Amino acid sequence: xxxxxxxxxxxxxxxxxxGLWVAETPSDYLGMVDLGTDGFVGTGAxxxxxxxxxxxxxxxLAVYARWxxxxxxxxxxxxxxxxxxxx
Numbered sequence: 001x002x003x004x005x006x007x008x009x010x011x012x013x014x015x016x017x018x019g020l021w022v023a024e025t026p027s028d029y030l031g032m033v034d035l036g037t038d039g040f041v042g043t044g045a046x047x048x049x050x051x052x053x054x055x056x057x058x059x060x061l062a063v064y065a066r067w068x069x070x071x072x073x074x075x076x077x078x079x080x081x082x083x084x085x086x087x
Contacts, residue, residue, distance in 0.1 A: 010026070011024070011064060012024055013060065019035035020035075021034075023060070023063050028067070028071070029045050030044075030045055030063055030064060030067040031043050031045045031048075031050070031063035031066065031067060032063065033063060036052065038052050039052040039053050039054050039059075040052065040053045040056050040058065040059035041053075041059065042059040042060075042066075043063070044067070044070075045066075045067055048066065050062040050063060050066055
């Protein structure tokens with residue numbers, strides 16, 4: 001059984017200044033993480049507060065997960081009318 005994977009976008013994290021990490025793909029802004037006094041603060045692409053995390057990796061995962069869920073949901077919603085009209 002073979003499984004085909006097609007890469008469509010690569011997430012890159014940039015550090016424009018110390019204590020700030022910005023996530024992007026070639027076509028999307030995912031969000032950012034900044035180092036606050038209580039930990040790493042995750043912010044989604046449209047400014048959603050994703051919380052304060054004890055590690056940079058945890059905050060980055062939250063930013064990516066929020067973008068992925070929103071991105072995947074938009075694609076599913078767009079596909080539903082086509083599927084319904086074919087039935």
